[in-house]
Amino acid sequence: MNQITISVEGMSCGHCKAAVEGVLGKLEGVSSAEVNLAAKNVTVQFDSSKVSEDKLKNEIEEAGYDVV
Structure with missing residues (x-):
């Protein structure tokens, strides 16, 4: 697990928070996604054999948020 x-x-x-956690949580291979609004980030636990970091970032951007 990565x-x-x-x-x-x-x-x-x-x-x-719910939107970002929701889109990531639906991806196969993601076991958890936790947004920290104060820090402006999301921590994701995932299986890299099922989903890539690029896919995670793309899903966040598709939901309307900017990955920096």
């Missing part, structure tokens, strides 16, 4: 912390701009509320 872990990555991704910096995300544009998250400001509980809805943003």
Whole structure:
């Protein structure tokens, strides 16, 4: 199991937190996604044989947030 912390701009509320955690949580291979609004990031536990870091970042951007 791998872990990555991704910096995300544009998250400001509980809805943003739920949206990002929701899109990542639906991906096969993701076991957890936890947004920290204060730090402007999301920490993801995932299986790199099932989902790539690029896929995680693309899903966040598709949800309307900026990966930095």
